[in-house]
Amino acid sequence: MPAAARRNEQSRRAILDATLALLAETDYAKVTIEAIAARAGVGKQTIYRWWRRKGEVVLEALAEQAMPMALPDSGDLEADLRQVVRATVAEFGDPRLSATTRALTVEMLTDDDLAEQVRDRLLRPQLHAVRDRLAAAREQGQIRTGADLDLAVELMFGPVFHRWQLRNGPLDAEYADALADHVLAALRP
Amino acid sequence: MPAAARRNEQSRRAILDATLALLAETDYAKVTIEAIAARAGVGKQTIYRWWRRKGEVVLEALAEQAMPMALPDSGDLEADLRQVVRATVAEFGDPRLSATTRALTVEMLTDDDLAEQVRDRLLRPQLHAVRDRLAAAREQGQIRTGADLDLAVELMFGPVFHRWQLRNGPLDAEYADALADHVLAALRP
Known part of the structure; x- marks a missing residue:
């Protein structure tokens, strides 16, 4: 160089x-x-x-700091999803991280170009990692063939985002586990 | 007076x-x-x-304009949920309504007091109306006893909000129906 x-x-x-x-x-x-x-x-x-x-x-x-995200693949889909949802819920529940997310969200809502960058560089890699994990589970017959995996990813993260933004309930491990369980129920064969 | x-x-x-x-x-x-x-x-x-x-x-x-929302109750839970999700998706997909929602969301993220007002006066009545419809369905045995109805409401609206905010996919009737179907799958006995 x-x-x-x-x-x-x-x-x-x-x-x-x-x-x-x-x-x-x-x-x-x-x-x-x-x-x-x-x-x-x-x-x-x-x-x-x-x-x-x-x-x-x-x-x-933030994008450079983010790990090249590989989802846990213990073979136990339920345990793996719970782990991911718990980590996400904890992140949104953490006051400092939450403040950064809040500020970035405002910037995304007011700047289309930044919105695309945040989506493509920061969020999509994470969302795709989850989708890949679900695709593997579907191949193993743990998820029904007709399940829409992009939608499944939104079912996992959308509710957390919604609850966080509306401050509509606790962001704790109990909530995370209930959410993971409901998402799994939507996907099971 | x-x-x-x-x-x-x-x-x-x-x-x-x-x-x-x-x-x-x-x-x-x-x-x-x-x-x-x-x-x-x-x-x-x-x-x-x-x-x-x-x-x-x-x-x-907006709060005064909003109908005292009663969910459709045709007896056909699937049809009723599809109708609600379709209306919501159409609202977020409409450029003018979307611009208002975007602006209000920014104000909510930067003003805690306004955020509470929007949540309590504008959104909660609608979310509760959906929860009430789901509670009726649960009493009729169309939804499993263990389903968390607040979570169910978040499963219906969180993904739409997520997709809208990230502009991560189309907001059309096909998407709405797929979402309603996945949510129902999560709730069925």
Whole structure:
């Protein structure tokens, strides 16, 4: 890698690490471009060279942090789905993560381009991983042939999102397990 | 009703009617307090006497417009649920209604008090009407005893909300029917 490209990559990495560190420490509203630049030791212009706005930096930081998600495949579909739903419910129930999700959701609702990026880079890989796990289960006859797997994924995550957004009930493990059980009931042969 | 109270009620009604008329005609962003006041023939201060901000006026107008929702009860649970889900999907798929929902969602995510009002006044009556229909079906043995009816309602609406927000697939009658079928599969005895 030429020296200039290496310096660019170092700056980029520093900016994304600073963003994640700030997200973990403070409110989303305080994670400003200024704060990110100061923490990363770069100028604001360096950030604006690569990203239009804060939401895009946050998205990129979160997308790079997200594990290349492979769903648990213990052979026990019920246990695996419960694990995924529990993790999702815990994430939405966590005040700090929830605040970041809330802020990103607002940015998605007001910026179509960012919405596409969040969907394609942050969420789709996770949704597809779940669908792949369900496809494997269907091949093993644990899920009925006629089940719509994209819909099944929405059945798993849509209710959590709905409850979170409306604050319409607790986001706890008991809820997660009940949700996983109902989704499984919808899919069983 | 004393004359002053009657005038108040007339102004209030004019403001809410003007809000609904503007929502039907133009973009949410253009439905300003100024535009509502002009259309209703009142001063802006009259509006601010009763509501803090536009989102609250819109909410009240929508809440009063919403029918006291009674779900269809044809005896055919599948047909009834399909009807409800189709109507919901059509609403989210309609560009103008969708724009209003989008704007209200942003306001809910940034204003806890408004979020509670939207939930309690606009959404809960509708969600409870669906739950009541499901409770009747459960009494008739069409739904399994162990089904969680609040969760069932979330299974019906959460996926639509998720798909709408992520723009992750078509919002059409075929989707609505598939969703209703999967939810029913989750609930059957």
